[in-house]
Amino acid sequence: MLKKLLATAVFSGAVAFAIFWYLTIPAQLSPDQSAGLVEGDPVAGERVFWIGGCGSCHAEKGAKGEDKKLLGGGHRLDTPAGIFVTPNISPDPDNGIGNWTVSQFANAMLNGVSPAGEHYYPAFPYSSYTRMSPKDISDLFAYLKTLPAVVKSNQPNELALPFKLRRGIGLWKSVFLSSSPATKGLPDNEQVKTGQYLAEGPGHCGECHTPRTVFGFGGGDNSRWLSGGPAPEGDGRIPNITSGEGGVASWSPSDLAGYFESGFTPVFDSVGGSMVSVQENLSMLPPEDRAAIAAYLKAVPAINTK
């Protein structure tokens, strides 16, 4: 009798494990995703680099100007799951992406899967990057290859136990990873559409400005899109940037675009915290991109937080 029970338990355990294993298989690039990859244009890729803000996490903490292009990683992100140490994504062949192909890069950006076939933690904002166009991915890859190689080895993350189980990220992805737009029913207008692509895709605004489900460990809650919440990294809170109460209703589109450019609010308060690095990236964009993001922010559903 006992033997039979034990056998049943072992068998059910094996079945459950097999199902888990099957559900969490890291994705490969789909034919649709690889079809659009082209020989990238590094000049066009610089714009993608600044909207993507790669240097805010992959360069040294507090890096300014040209130093933001030294992508040796090692920046420690202090989160409720533990400390993530960002990897080297400079063109160094041993530690960085020097030996990667554009397909491997696209699989990392769109599916959050490494060349070795492992899941990346969603601290790497692929849940936004998954909305990027294959052209932008290709251009960005070409641009990154032109940056200086930084010879610096990668350091391990320091995570709490349940989060150490990398394979489990497959389940997270099956629930939260989607390339559909975060907002629907926006005005049918080219500027707003451009802003939506920039903000929801490469700009990954929602990663910090949208509260997450499942006690902060889930994906962004699209019903409260851009309404702010606890900072995912470090202390403090991230503001509501919709036009609801507690948000930016009083800001005109040109106030927003001016803030992205100069770092000053309409009342001449300045940008602060982790947004400083983001604003400095945005200041490198063409003015029409800043205007497009501003137009998009004024168009997203207003959420009241006060």
Added chain:
Amino acid sequence: MKRVIIGAAVAAVLSAGFAFAASHASPIEQRKTAMKSVGGAMGALGKMAKGEMPFDAAVALASFTTMNEVSKTFGEYFPVGSETGMDSEGKETTAAPKIWEDMDGFKAALAKFGTDTEAAMAAAPQSVEALGPLLGSVGGNCKSCHETFRILKQ
């Protein structure tokens, strides 16, 4: 001449208001009042630089002077015990814990603000063209200090 008088009056009102508030309030109120006066000065300079307000050398000088005065006293408004708390409007302080963890770094940032505003006062810009670069160097202090030492808590 009229402009100089207006400029001087603006400066006098700004610094008088600041001095009054500074002598009566809690550290959190003092911080807030001081930063508001810096914001007001920055606003005047920014509007002149953007051409939203006619350039006035006296207002420019008064604005840099206001900021410089704040840089000298601002560090005194962060005594131990004032790490948390609300202002009179019920808003939690936005001072980051980093201020107390790295008081030397915080004071150094204020000293740089003092040096840069002093240089702008000495330069006493007489045109919008001369104002631009000074505003850039002074304004950079707002961002670099707020990046590390300010945090949104509510």
